[in-house]
Amino acid sequence: MKRRLVVALGAAVLMAGVTACSTGGTAGARVAPTSYRGRVLTVWLMAGDDPASWVATVRAEFEQKYPGATVDIQRQGWSGIQQKVTFALSATVPPDVIDIGNTQTAYYVTTGGLLDLDPYRAQLGGASWSPAMNRSTLVSGKQFAAPWFAGSRVVMYNKRLWARARLSPPATMDQWISDLDVLQHTPGVDSALYLPGQNWYAFDGFLQDAGSDILAQRNNTWVGDLESPAAIGAARLFKKLQAFGKAPKDQDEANPVEATVFARGNVASMIAMGYEQATVLQSNPAMKDDIGWFPIPGATAGTPARTFLGGSNLAVSSNSTNRELALGFLAIALDDANESAYVQATGFLPNKTGLYRALDGNAYAAAAQQAEANAGFTPGVPAWGNVENPPNPIVSQFLTPVLEGQDPQAAAAAADVKLDNRLAEG
Known part of the structure; x- marks a missing residue:
């Protein structure tokens, strides 16, 4: 879905006010320094969904938790993205993590290209995801993506x-x-x-x-x-x-x-x-x-x-050869500290209503929050x-x-x- 038409133009203005960062709360148990040596996790993020300070923090936390591994974040343009993602998901070696528009999740599920995240929902923080936002990630009752952010008009x-x-x-x-x-x-x-x-x-x-x-x-x-x-x-x-x-x-x-x-x-x-x-x-x-x-x-x-509640979800390719790293990336990207920093940087609504406090003083968010509970999506x-x-x-x-x-x-x-x-x- 084409919903961030000019966010790149305003990123520099928004980023000037961002000071929040993660404290590495998702680091978890330490692993052997060489256990992930040479592993590369490929992440596709859409243009405008990748504020620089947030990307730097998530990358640093990921590489701390998985020593020897690196994350390759590739920015994607909106033109022809549906066809590009569909082709990529069918590849033998697809991108491991993909940022997908919340109106497109069901479409990609039919290709067989998205990993069923039901078994991992708890470790990704799913118990407290906003029900309104999470509706776009469910297909036949199963969790095929994690809600990332959204915004009401x-x-x-x-x-x-x-x-x-x-x-x-x-x-x-x-x-x-x-x-x-x-x-x-x-x-x-x-x-x-x-x-x-x-x-x-x-x-x-x-x-x-x-x-x-x-x-x-x-x-x-x-x-x-x-x-x-x-x-x-x-x-x-x-x-x-x-x-x-x-x-x-x-x-x-x-x-x-x-x-x-x-x-x-x-x-x-x-x-x-x-x-x-x-x-x-x-x-x-x-x-x-x-x-x-x-x-x-x-x-x-x-x-x-x-x-209409427009936004993005994060999904894992079913053919990913780096499933552990991909799920680890999602857990880091979606933890409360990084989710809060993300919405402060972009002005979107977070995937948990309990994180709205990160947008205190944001007049847009105050208006959008009033509409979110009733907001809807295109048909799944x-x-x-x-x-x-x-x-x-x-x-x-x-x-x-x-x-x-x-x-x-x-x-x-x-x-x-x-x-x-x-x-x-x-």
Whole structure:
């Protein structure tokens, strides 16, 4: 899943404030100095998932615990990653540990390429993993990956513009829509809400909040379900919100990078992830005191809307010849100290609710935590990976046509046919 579009741009800003580090609490029993000599553990991490200080700490702890072994951390780009990982998992000598998007776990399980982690769950700290975050790692009730981090989309807003409009964060969706109308007529506001038309992650949240999903299971077969009344209603809400700004109808949040648009100072709000704040400040440091956050409001006060919970899991290749080292790496990477340091460096939510204290003072995290318990994922369908392959029919056949004036029911019917075809590819 493409969910960290600009994190690399903001890494330097975020890392400046990171001082937490691990004390090596996972080192465990000492081993003979030569017992792992010459062993190399290959770890694939996605670009943006590898903050330098965290990588250095985990590497040092790993090499202390396994003397003579080294860890080769290889950064992977997002373009074509699903095909690359699928091929790698089928290799005789695959990467040992792989960072996988939480929407893709079920797809990789069907290849037979991921190790069943059920027997190792306790040693990896699984007893206290967040149930909401861990749902994406389970396939047929078995643990095929470890939850690493995630983030809910919430609203980043320009406090200066909202104050000019004499508004405060809304408690309900109706109030937010009313506020956006006021903001659209406030001097200095170019977009009350900047919402790219192909931001399907945001749409998926509205869809889940309406009680529906992108797919449905009928007669033991998964099919597209964008024609459902709830999905049509979610599309109409998305269109209403998108009209409060000047974001393109036929592009996603990376084209242009929405955080750089927000940094111009004339966007009142946008649906965003926490790491995007660093990109805003890198483009416009003067906005340091202007950025605020609130959960996407739901229909009733006190209950945020459901959102898509995007993030990453760590998995071990079933063909790994370094299973002990791979499991040891996961235990070190996911221990409380390193998990806390990771989320401090990136702004994502940790895999344990008990570690939220690591994000004290982080306004994004405070908003995202309110939504996390209710947040959801895309359907855990093995063929889901085919759905996300470009061109994604959710946006190309449905969202953009609806925003451009096509009848939602007709667009949904066309999109569902495409979804059915993608799912049938297996």
